[in-house]
Amino acid sequence: MSRKESIKKLREQLVRRRDALQRALEGDLSLLRELHQERTGDVLDAAADTVQDELNSQLIEAESRELSAINEALERIKRGGYGNCDSCGKPIPLTRLRAIPYATDCIGCRRKAETRSAGGRAVMWNRVFDNAEVDSY
Numbered sequence: 001m002s003r004k005e006s007i008k009k010l011r012e013q014l015v016r017r018r019d020a021l022q023r024a025l026e027g028d029l030s031l032l033r034e035l036h037q038e039r040t041g042d043v044l045d046a047a048a049d050t051v052q053d054e055l056n057s058q059l060i061e062a063e064s065r066e067l068s069a070i071n072e073a074l075e076r077i078k079r080g081g082y083g084n085c086d087s088c089g090k091p092i093p094l095t096r097l098r099a100i101p102y103a104t105d106c107i108g109c110r111r112k113a114e115t116r117s118a119g120g121r122a123v124m125w126n127r128v129f130d131n132a133e134v135d136s137y
């Protein structure tokens, strides 16, 4: 599959995820549950440990953050520039994009950023997804 085709697929995933998150934030969790059931075993849900917790209202903040990350990614797909690292400008490997379709930096730059700002909540949240891709390919 070409990179272009892969990104088209990722876009579909992003749209579905966005819709599910939007509904979840409006209080309707059924779509999100459906999506999780469907994707069991998939690399996106290697973060399955967090899935149950997503139903927890404490994570509404994380969902909002993910939602804006997704919207930004969709915007970049439209505008161009999607899939390139914000920091070094190189294409982000597809394996990473499949694990985190809204990633805006490559693993190398992400690690560097984490070292610089160790400890923040946002960093921990990203790390859940980063770990998910490590042993998947």
Ligand SMILES: [Zn+2]
Binding pocket: 085, 086, 087, 088, 089, 090, 105, 106, 107, 108, 109, 110
């Ligand atoms: Zn980079």
